[in-house]
Amino acid sequence: MHAGTSTHDAHEVHGHIHPPPEGFVRKYVFSLDHKVIGFQYFFTGLLIMFIAGSFAELVRLQLTEPAGAIMSHTAYNEMFTLHGTAMVWLVLIPLVTGALGNFVMPLQIGARDVAFPWLNMVSFWILPVAALILFSSMLFGGPHAGWTEYPPISLADGTAGALWCMAIFVIGISSTMTGLNFMVTIMKMRAPGMTWTRMPLFTWATFATALMNMIATVALSAAVGALFLEHVFNIPFYDAARGGSAVLYEHMFWFYSHPAVYIFILPAFGVVSEVLPVFSRKPIFGYKMIAFSSMAIAILAFTVWAHHMFPSGLAPWLQLPFMILTYAIGIPTGIKIFSWMATLWGGRIYYTTSMLYALGFLITFTFGGITGVFLASVPVDLHMHGTYFVVGHFHYVVAGGAVMGFLAAIPYWYPKATGRMLSERMGQLGFWLFFIGLNGTFLPMHWLGLEGMPRRYASYVAFAKAFPDAVFWNRFETVFSFFMMASIGLLAFNVIWSIKHGKIAGINPWGARTLEWTISSPPPYYNFKKIPEVSGRPYDFDQPLPYRNTDNELEQYPEFGQVTMPTPLPVGA
């Protein structure tokens, strides 16, 4: 109870409520409100997702012909580089930490804002600046060396490569600041009574993510900072001919970029841990193991980076510890998956859009996790490294894990954010489009890679000669990739359409029990008029709500079903 007492004191000191800001600019542009900043991240991220997704579609269209269908090798290389860079740094990290973390986390812990609202605003405004820098590089020929931008090949990008470094360096500042901000917020601003083991699991995931964001990003900044100096001032950090080392960059890059994968995926784990209990009307199974496994993953994530470099110039004996540690990270991940399965067992399951995405996540993410074990094994990786198997694996993890988790979160918290429900009909159609599109696009990549198709190939004439089926499968993937694009388009339409036409949501349409569902939808400027007191975990559906001193008169046993759902599966009663 010590933590509860100290946070209580903090609220006594700052207990008064400031009036909301006046004027368009302070309200919507340079807002300090974490909810508005969350919206800003959401719409910016979604816009960039369209751009980066279009690049991916151009990549897919190019591969419908073995010799390359629509563009030159140089243009193709630029497209996959910008697709990867923008998706990782300007879409996924801002969406899962910036948008979801900002909007949901302070509400879940009963706080009126994040710890440092000014820092939060600056963190957001760095994002469009970084996006402008990155996309402006296209005026200088664009970066070409893949999202990893390994030197020495990336040094051939010249000005565009230097701009790439700048964009990544700048967005890194934003990530670090957001990480720091969220850590302090979660440590110091929880509502009285909300001990660590009463924290909602999304907040746990956000905490683990913030820790990684804060620690790992620095290594990336150093790596791209040095690359920038090599671009602009010709200082030979990575040039072997002048005493540098190309492998050094790979180490520093992956020291960040492996944890980065967990930065995307942990918030998605958090979302799934919220959505599954609510729509199963059941407590989350193994709360402590799920919370602790998030922390275990966050810590282990720092010890596995060199598994990206097995055939790249690593001392052979050094391959073994990285292999074993990578295997080890499968254990906490497995605990999570089994706990989620057990949460479903004996539930009373409602098929909402969020739930469908969470169920789909369990299947696609498990698939991506298992192929990850294949890649962790040094001998097998010597065959698979640098092939389409890797591309298939990480898209199952990122699109089938992080993005599916994010798509589960949108319909779940949209009613809280706007006061209206998203259309379930459009949402569920969107789910099936995404799920089928995802599997159709990324599943064939696994066997193409094993047969011998390397990634980042603008043309594959020799490979198609050896494996004539490759042309069929590449066209197959291209067709299905448009399903995903259609699904995201439908989501964007749904989000805008439902602001006006969605059903009125009310305080708690899902019968959920975390703190954000005790205040009105959308929440008032300062979230909680009175800071609530917490006396238990938010997952016991047969118990009265564990809150006192709430703003609204609440149902003791919040009931699901104020909104009726169409049932997507053709199964009777």
Added chain:
Amino acid sequence: MAQRIVPRPKEVQFKGLGPNFWAVTAVLALLSIANALYFMYGSIDWIMPGASHPVADRASDIDGLFKFMAVFGNAILIFVAGYVIYFAIAFRARPTDAPDAVGVQIHDSPKLELWWTVLPTLLLILLTGLSINVWYKIQFGTGAPGLTTEVIGHQFYFEYRYPGLKTSVFSKTEPMHLPVGVPVRILITSADVIHQFWVPEIRLKQAAVPGLIQNLNFTPLRTGTFGIACSEFCGPDHSLMQGKLIIEPVADFNKWLAGEKKAAAAGGAAVDLSAGNADAGKALFAQKCAACHNNPPTPFDQKLVGPGLLHITDDPAHPNLVDGKPPTAANIAEILENGYTGPIGAMPNRQANGLADKDIANLVAYLSSLK
């Protein structure tokens, strides 16, 4: 706090582990067994080319590890996906339930959680053992090389060097040749950016990193023609960086190599060592050799990467060169020409070091002048 008093919601009821639980489990188990049988006895040539007729000595070890993971990995996937779908259907909310009914209110089960922590851990420990075994074979299992060749990556072709062959073979015009049944060591480096040398049927790949010499060791097991691909992005025409590998009987290989040597001898004259300039050689040494050999030169035992070269021609403790030949100008030139691979390390050849004929003459003059 004025809260309305409402009756506590009731849990849904069902018998045992749920309707059809054991039937579903049996189906999933059968699917897993079918998957295991397929990977144990079926042909996986369609995903792993050449799996049924291994092309190199490590290919079947790596395929064995792959099959082990496919057996257990697919089984885990079958059970997870199967149970998720089954639970989602079997425990769906029914209109006949009370509207506020909730699921079974269990929070955890330490016993179950222990099982699903311990079993995967044991499986991963077993996998670690198997992986280390194959790793050990890859590192040490091939034995002393009967042939050492060199592969140098360029944008966008591979250059192959063979012992005693003064000219290079280039992937753009000629295939790489290897003898069947002879342990091979391929030294790999790059002249410009990072490349990667990969023959899918051999199952091994290694990056060609500028400034590093790395190696691949294997014994080709059967003859045939296979594709070589660059699998690390290296520039605009990365996807055109392809080669062919011909694995052939030793006699054919020797015939081919002899033919190449003859062509090379007809084409170029031997390097004229008499015109060497020691001062030019000294400058060149600082530029080309100092990354691995101490500069200024030190006695033999003061190594950087390679040995110190101060008394290369008059060291009583080491009367011969590292290749066991007397330290004559011609023998020093031969090492510069062909490179060296042996117990004390590896040195790239003249192509990798970018040495012209007159550079070799100058370096030999400089090294011979060191006393």
